[in-house]
Amino acid sequence: MRTMPFLSRLAVSGAMLAIMLQPGAALPQAQSTSPAFALGDRNQPADITADRLEVLDGKGLAIFDGNVKVLQGKTSLETVKLTVSYGEGNGGKNSGGAATGEPSSATPNTSPSANALAGNIRTILAEGDVRMSTGAQSVLAERAEVDIAQSVAMLSGSVSLAQGSSSFETEAMEIVFGGEADAPGNGIRRVTAPGKVKLSSPGQTAEADSAVVEMADQVAYLTGNVVVSDGNGVMNAGKLMIEYERADSAEALPGNNVKRISADGRVRLKSGAQVANADSLEVRMADQLAILNGNVVVVDGQSTIATGSLNIEFLPDNRNGAQGSGGIRRITAPGRIVLRSKDQTATASSAVVDMVAQTAVLAGNVRVEQGSSLLTTARLNITFLKGGGSARGPGGGLGGGIRQITAPGKVRLTSQDQVVTADKAVVRMQENHAILSGNVVLSQGKNVVKGCELDFNLATNFAKMKSCPETGTGRVKMLFTPKSAGDQ
Numbered sequence: 232m233r234t235m236p237f238l239s240r241l242a243v244s245g246a247m248l249a250i251m252l253q254p255g256a257a258l259p260q261a262q263s264t265s266p267a268f269a270l271g272d273r274n275q276p277a278d279i280t281a282d283r284l285e286v287l288d289g290k291g292l293a294i295f296d297g298n299v300k301v302l303q304g305k306t307s308l309e310t311v312k313l314t315v316s317y318g319e320g321n322g323g324k325n326s327g328g329a330a331t332g333e334p335s336s337a338t339p340n341t342s343p344s345a346n347a348l349a350g351n352i353r354t355i356l357a358e359g360d361v362r363m364s365t366g367a368q369s370v371l372a373e374r375a376e377v378d379i380a381q382s383v384a385m386l387s388g389s390v391s392l393a394q395g396s397s398s399f400e401t402e403a404m405e406i407v408f409g410g411e412a413d414a415p416g417n418g419i420r421r422v423t424a425p426g427k428v429k430l431s432s433p434g435q436t437a438e439a440d441s442a443v444v445e446m447a448d449q450v451a452y453l454t455g456n457v458v459v460s461d462g463n464g465v466m467n468a469g470k471l472m473i474e475y476e477r478a479d480s481a482e483a484l485p486g487n488n489v490k491r492i493s494a495d496g497r498v499r500l501k502s503g504a505q506v507a508n509a510d511s512l513e514v515r516m517a518d519q520l521a522i523l524n525g526n527v528v529v530v531d532g533q534s535t536i537a538t539g540s541l542n543i544e545f546l547p548d549n550r551n552g553a554q555g556s557g558g559i560r561r562i563t564a565p566g567r568i569v570l571r572s573k574d575q576t577a578t579a580s581s582a583v584v585d586m587v588a589q590t591a592v593l594a595g596n597v598r599v600e601q602g603s604s605l606l607t608t609a610r611l612n613i614t615f616l617k618g619g620g621s622a623r624g625p626g627g628g629l630g631g632g633i634r635q636i637t638a639p640g641k642v643r644l645t646s647q648d649q650v651v652t653a654d655k656a657v658v659r660m661q662e663n664h665a666i667l668s669g670n671v672v673l674s675q676g677k678n679v680v681k682g683c684e685l686d687f688n689l690a691t692n693f694a695k696m697k698s699c700p701e702t703g704t705g706r707v708k709m710l711f712t713p714k715s716a717g718d719q
Contacts, residue, residue, distance in 0.1 A: 277303040281313070291317050291353070299357075305366060310375075311359030317351045354378050361386075368394045372404075382408035382420075390424075397432040399424075401442070419446050428453070435461040439471070449490075450474050457494070464503075468512070469496015489516050498523070505531045509541070519545040519560075527564075538568040538582075546587075559586045568593075575601045579611070589615040597638075604646040608638040608656075616661075633660045642667065649675045651685065663689040671696065 282297025293315040301308040355377040363370040373388025384406040392399040401424040409420040422444040430437040440455025453471040460466075474491040492514040500507040510525025521543040529536040544561040562584040570577040580595025591613040599606040614635045636658040644651045644667070654669025667685040673696065674680075683699035 277301055279313070293317065307362075307364055308357065309360070309362040310357040312357070314354075314356040314358075315352055316354040316356075318353055352379055354380075368392070384408070397430075399428065399430050401428040402426045421445055435459070437471075449476070457496075465499075465501045466494070466512075467499040467501075468494035470494065491515055505529070507541075519547065521545070533573045535571045536564075536568065537571075538564040539566040540564065561585050561587075575599065577611075589617060591615070604644070606638075606642065606644050608642040609640045610638065612637040612639065635659050649673070653685065658689075665689060 279295060279299070279301050281295035281299040283295070285294040285296070286292070287294070295313040295315075297311070299308075299310045299313045301313070355375075357375040359373065361370075361372045361375045363375070369392070370386065371389065371391040371393075372386040375384065375386050377384045386404040386406070387402065390401050390404050392404075403424065403426055405421075405423045405425070406419060407421040407423075422442075424442040426441065428439050428442045437453065437457070437459045439453035439457045442451070442453050444451045451473040455469065457468045457471045458465065459468075459471070471494045472492070473489060474493075475489045493512065495511040498509050498512045500512075507523060507527070507529045509523035509527045511523075513522045513524070514520070515522075523541040523543075525539065527536070527538050527541045529541070542561075542563040542565065543559060544563070545558050546560045564582040566581065568579055568582045570582075577593065577597070577599045579593035579597045582591065582593050584591045593611040593613070595609065597606075597608050597611050599611070613633055614637075616632050616634045636656075638656040640655065642653055642656045644656075651667060651671065651673050653667035653671045656665065656667045658665045665687040667687070668683060671682050671685045672679065673682075673685060680696055682696040684697040685694060686697065687694045
């Protein structure tokens with residue numbers, strides 16, 4: 232059975248999710264716990280221009296209408312209408328009107344004393360074609376509301392967060408402030424998208440019913456009908472969690488700060504004709520390890536692997552996974568495993584596939600069944616042919632087929648009414664040749680042949696028993712029992 236290329240790329244898909252949900256990676260940064268405009272550093276001056284301005288001082292409202300533009304340092308906001316609610320502290324006065332509670336107007340494209348209001352702002356409401364940007368990051372929404380007292384920002388209506396060629400789309404998003412300014416997220420505590428989300432990066436997409444990013448814990452969650460695809464494979468899960476190390480920069484490369492990825496809720500991985508199902512999946516980046524756990528079933532055409540747990544080790548320096556299966560070092564099934572093909576079934580207590588050495592080991596109560604034939608032994612060593620291409624070289628898949636099968640310990644082979652036992656067995660697949668050696672006993676009914684080596688040609692079904700020179704007889708022992716009249 233070929234290995235599953237999508238498993239080795241899972242770290243890449245997980246890393247893509249991590250950078251998309253990374254604290255501050257696609258959100259305008261707030262450098263304080265109570266940002267004035269939820270844009271940039273509140274200590275920087277904010278320049279506001281609009282076609283019209285209406286100030287209701289008695290109600291504590293300033294309404295900017297028509298082609299509203301706010302510029303604060305490197306961060307900007309554009310919208311159709313901006314309503315600012317402010318409290319006392321500006322002396323009861325404002326530019327453009329008397330403090331009578333009556334509306335006042337300002338000259339188009341001019342700004343009132345925005346900085347004078349900044350320290351007393353309660354809420355900010357942006358309505359209509361909201362566009363925020365800072366550096367390479369941008370946010371689009373139909374509506375954005377910031378409650379300064381509650382330290383909460385709400386974005387709604389076709390929300391799209393973008394950074395470079397990556398984007399995060401949803402219908403509504405809540406941003407809770409309150410973290411430390413120098414902590415992950417730069418003052419953002421939590422980001423929640425309660426509805427369907429879609430994350431896109433070149434060649435990769437992820438969708439889910441909801442998403443939550445806990446900045447302080449450095450954990451991101453995708454929940455409900457999670458689908459991750461990269462053009463080569465698809466992963467389905469009920470829930471996906473990404474835990475990452477604290478990043479010194481929001482611009483860190485994808486996967487460089489990812490610590491762990493886990494998925495549960497019946498995980499399904501599909502790549503071409505290969506499908507893997509499990510109760511859960513865990514990827515430990517530092518250990519270069521992916522673990523499928525619980526009712527693991529891997530299907531490749533007519534071949535199936537069933538086991539309780541499957542561990543996949545990646546090659547060193549392959550933190551982000553690898554294209555194809557070239558990044559896999561070893562696959563281990565530490566518990567009972569069942570392998571089925573069109574006409575064969577093999578079971579063992581454990582199995583290890585070494586992709587670099589191109590070997591596999593089945594150990595513990597090994598049974599191989601094919602039709603009426605049964606082979607039992609304590610251990611089977613399988614050596615695969617070396618592949619000619621990079622995709623099937625060491626660490627890149629299991630070559631062009633099986634080269635040799637070895638049972639180094641006691642082996643028993645049963646086929647219909649024939650039984651062969653020996654101390655060990657070697658099958659050379661390319662030569663169609665099998666050799667059973669050491670205290671070989673071949674029996675059929677009451678007829679018995681004993682020798683030191685049984686040489687069997689798999690192509691012609693011709694077998695030859697060799698004697699044991701060390702016994703001094705140099706002869707093969709045979710015992711034939713004639714049928715009695717009652718034998719059938």
